[in-house]
Amino acid sequence: VPSVSTQSRSSAMWPFVVGRGRTVPQRVILAPGFLVESECDYLLLRATGECPDPESVTPVTLSRKVIDDRIGEFTVVFRLARADPELVGQHGDFLLDAGSRPIYLAEGMILREDIPVSGAAFQRAHAAAMNAFRDFWHADDRSAGPRYSEPLRLDKLTAGEPALALSVFPPIDHRESAPGTAPVPPGERRAENRIRPVPVTLAGRATQEQNGSQRESGQVTDSGRWARIILVLAAVVVLLAAFAIYKLTSSTGSARSAQPTQLVNSFCSALTSDNPASAYALTTPAFDETMSEPRFAATLLNSDGAARSCTPSTGSSSGAATVAITTSRGTRTWVLTLVTYDGELRISRIQAS
Amino acid sequence: MSDRRIPSFNIVALGPPASGKTVYIATLHQVIGGAALARGISFTTSQPERSRLQRIYDQVANPHKTWPSTTSVGDPMRETLFRCMVEWTGTGLWRKRLRRYAFPVFDISYVDYAGEWIPEAERQDPQLIDAFYRKVQDAHVILGVVDGLRLLQYLSGDDSARDFLHDEIRPIVEIMRGHPVPSHFVITKWDLLNGYTPGEIEDRLLASPGTGFRELVEARTAESRQGNAAGRVRMIPVSSVGDFAALGPDWEIKKVIDRKPTHMNVEVPLVAAVVDICDMAQTVLREEERAARLEKSQARRSSRTETGNSGANVTVGPGGLTVNLGAVMAIAISSGLEVGRQLGPSAARVGRSMRRQYRRIRARGLQAVRSDEAALFYVARAFRARLAEFEGEPVVHPDSALALATAGQKV
Numbered sequence: 001v002p003s004v005s006t007q008s009r010s011s012a013m014w015p016f017v018v019g020r021g022r023t024v025p026q027r028v029i030l031a032p033g034f035l036v037e038s039e040c041d042y043l044l045l046r047a048t049g050e051c052p053d054p055e056s057v058t059p060v061t062l063s064r065k066v067i068d069d070r071i072g073e074f075t076v077v078f079r080l081a082r083a084d085p086e087l088v089g090q091h092g093d094f095l096l097d098a099g100s101r102p103i104y105l106a107e108g109m110i111l112r113e114d115i116p117v118s119g120a121a122f123q124r125a126h127a128a129a130m131n132a133f134r135d136f137w138h139a140d141d142r143s144a145g146p147r148y149s150e151p152l153r154l155d156k157l158t159a160g161e162p163a164l165a166l167s168v169f170p171p172i173d174h175r176e177s178a179p180g181t182a183p184v185p186p187g188e189r190r191a192e193n194r195i196r197p198v199p200v201t202l203a204g205r206a207t208q209e210q211n212g213s214q215r216e217s218g219q220v221t222d223s224g225r226w227a228r229i230i231l232v233l234a235a236v237v238v239l240l241a242a243f244a245i246y247k248l249t250s251s252t253g254s255a256r257s258a259q260p261t262q263l264v265n266s267f268c269s270a271l272t273s274d275n276p277a278s279a280y281a282l283t284t285p286a287f288d289e290t291m292s293e294p295r296f297a298a299t300l301l302n303s304d305g306a307a308r309s310c311t312p313s314t315g316s317s318s319g320a321a322t323v324a325i326t327t328s329r330g331t332r333t334w335v336l337t338l339v340t341y342d343g344e345l346r347i348s349r350i351q352a353s
Numbered sequence: 354m355s356d357r358r359i360p361s362f363n364i365v366a367l368g369p370p371a372s373g374k375t376v377y378i379a380t381l382h383q384v385i386g387g388a389a390l391a392r393g394i395s396f397t398t399s400q401p402e403r404s405r406l407q408r409i410y411d412q413v414a415n416p417h418k419t420w421p422s423t424t425s426v427g428d429p430m431r432e433t434l435f436r437c438m439v440e441w442t443g444t445g446l447w448r449k450r451l452r453r454y455a456f457p458v459f460d461i462s463y464v465d466y467a468g469e470w471i472p473e474a475e476r477q478d479p480q481l482i483d484a485f486y487r488k489v490q491d492a493h494v495i496l497g498v499v500d501g502l503r504l505l506q507y508l509s510g511d512d513s514a515r516d517f518l519h520d521e522i523r524p525i526v527e528i529m530r531g532h533p534v535p536s537h538f539v540i541t542k543w544d545l546l547n548g549y550t551p552g553e554i555e556d557r558l559l560a561s562p563g564t565g566f567r568e569l570v571e572a573r574t575a576e577s578r579q580g581n582a583a584g585r586v587r588m589i590p591v592s593s594v595g596d597f598a599a600l601g602p603d604w605e606i607k608k609v610i611d612r613k614p615t616h617m618n619v620e621v622p623l624v625a626a627v628v629d630i631c632d633m634a635q636t637v638l639r640e641e642e643r644a645a646r647l648e649k650s651q652a653r654r655s656s657r658t659e660t661g662n663s664g665a666n667v668t669v670g671p672g673g674l675t676v677n678l679g680a681v682m683a684i685a686i687s688s689g690l691e692v693g694r695q696l697g698p699s700a701a702r703v704g705r706s707m708r709r710q711y712r713r714i715r716a717r718g719l720q721a722v723r724s725d726e727a728a729l730f731y732v733a734r735a736f737r738a739r740l741a742e743f744e745g746e747p748v749v750h751p752d753s754a755l756a757l758a759t760a761g762q763k764v
Contacts, residue, residue, distance in 0.1 A: 101371060
């Protein structure tokens with residue numbers, strides 16, 4: 001097993017692979033000893049995360065630098081690719097896990113220095129990664145830890161081969177003191193103006209409107225205060241005007257709705273026009289508590305969609321009215337008790353006569 | 354659009370790898386993006402999220418593509434914000450000119466993450482895990498996502514699922530027990546469980562030793578009776594694709610080429626979550642108002658000065674009446690018509706106005722939505738109706754031990 005002290009930091013590359021098994025969740029399968037022994041192999045999971053969907057982009061070789069307090073700096077050069085079913089003796093286009101989802105592998109090498117990587121070097125790392133993945137797949141053991149990778153020596157590879165073109169990803173700064181170490185979801189990075197959630201409780205805090213600035217009520221600038229005063233005054237004027245208009249119009253309206261005849265006509269009209277909900281809305285909340293809307297409709301309409309006819313006749317007293325409702329089962333007469341509720345005439349009771 | 358504050362709810366769905374969390378949210382986006390709950394109610398999200406969720410759903414619905422790949426454990430958690438809106442086009446009150454009415458009602462934040470983070474937290478990056486657990490702490494609702502396929506394997510006695518309860522149920526229950534917020538179990542891939550009822554599954558979980566499920570349900574039931582309602586624990590079967598998915602040999606789930614995806618109960622966890630949050634918030638509000646009244650009466654005894662405030666949720670000032678919409682929302686969804694009464698006696702004017710608006714919504718539906726409060730009542734009515742419909746479905750809770758255990762509680 002290689003260790004940090006025995007490894008040549010200047011000339012070594014370590015193959016690695018990250019993937020999942022049939023039932024084993026995603027994890028590091030092969031990694032250098034210095035990462036595994038220091039329990040920092042999760043850095044490989046971070047480094048190979050947040051990558052584009054390998055099926056939707058042209059295959060590329062990616063590179064990402066990782067800076068960590070315990071490990072120092074290293075670079076991960078890798079590719080994302082479908083796991084080949086033939087590798088584990090299966091057929092088809094995809095190797096599937098127990099949830100029938102395709103398995104993708106992040107495989108490549110770890111470098112201590114920024115040195116060019118050749119295709120031949122990457123192929124060596126690929127071979128080591130596939131060997132490790134094959135054993136991992138067949139074992140399908142959730143409790144197994146990562147296998148230690150042997151360093152690949154550059155001097156054994158062909159000299160003069162052109163370097164691979166790399167797509168460089170933003171580095172991962174995992175130092176305690178690093179500014180902005182908290183991960184930012186890729187969606188937010190791509191679109192700064194997306195809706196940002198602010199957790200709140202119902203009673204106290206609340207979110208601002210999208211793109212709005214958060215400001216406590218006591219921290220208003222002078223210009224903001226004047227603007228607010230003007231707004232309040234304008235609102236008062238508008239409210240007074242609205243109130244006057246409302247009074248003018250509602251005096252006619254309420255006088256109309258205060259008429260028992262008008263109320264009963266509305267009641268009948270709703271029942272004959274297949275709209276029992278409107279008739280139910282003319283009742284008081286106390287009535288609502290005693291009878292639900294579906295029961296109300298079923299009682300008055302006998303499961304018909306609408307009444308065939310509804311003939312109102314208000315009595316001499318404004319506190320009662322009668323209606324004769326005809327359905328498929330015949331005609332029934334109902335006595336409605338009328339009361340004033342919130343300044344409006346409402347039906348508080350319905351009784352068969 | 355007004356500059357008012359909008360209540361925001363955080364929902365965290367906990368589930369093991371491959372349980373269907375990502376497919377569920379993509380389908381949820383598909384379902385609630387339209388008018389699934391009622392005409393005029395829609396949920397919108399940011400453009401990048403919309404396109405990401407649409408891409409996932411397109412892959413799910415395409416019979417010639419594989420199921421979407423897993424969420425990578427190296428990806429930071431992803432938060433999707435849905436804004437609930439009521440929108441319609443109609444004529445104004447005074448002029449007959451057509452105009453567009455649009456009212457934001459509340460925001461829902463839904464967190465998605467790699468399922469490995471809970472059972473294998475010690476193998477993950479602490480930075481990612483810490484941020485995630487902070488989000489769990491802030492959650493208003495926790496959804497426990499149960500993989501229907503794994504559940505079926507367990508119920509069938511398959512050897513591959515011998516650790517199902519320990520690995521996939523217990524970690525979720527432990528987190529739920531540590532967070533007294535409304536919690537529900539969402540059973541995904543329900544179509545595969547043809548032949549089982551949610552009641553049977555609840556019975557099996559209640560009888561399973563060592564998961565803590567029975568203790569969780571009993572504790573929530575007892576708390577509800579004491580008035581500290583975190584809501585009942587519901588078992589919600591959902592299906593994101595219906596019989597578009599079929600079980601093949603060796604437990605493989607295949608797409609059926611000549612069928613199209615259908616959905617079942619996809620919006621119910623969201624609806625139940627919001628209704629439960631409001632129930633819980635209402636309890637808190639009652640306590641706060643009781644304490645405020647007590648404090649006020651004590652202050653009056655020492656000084657006869659009138660403050661002018663009429664309660665925690667309604668403030669009377671030079672600008673008129675200001676209503677805490679978050680509080681009203683809690684009351685509206687959980688109590689329907691009782692808004693005025695809950696706001697306190699001195700808020701009677703506001704209460705009367707709200708009752709009037711509620712009646713208009715009831716009578717005229719979407720056409721009555723011309724204010725923020727009316728939009729709130731309209732959504733509240735739709736949410737309660739959808740939840741009642743779900744709970745009334747005989748196929749869902751015919752013989753549920755859980756339902757019997759919590760019978761008589763307010764839903």
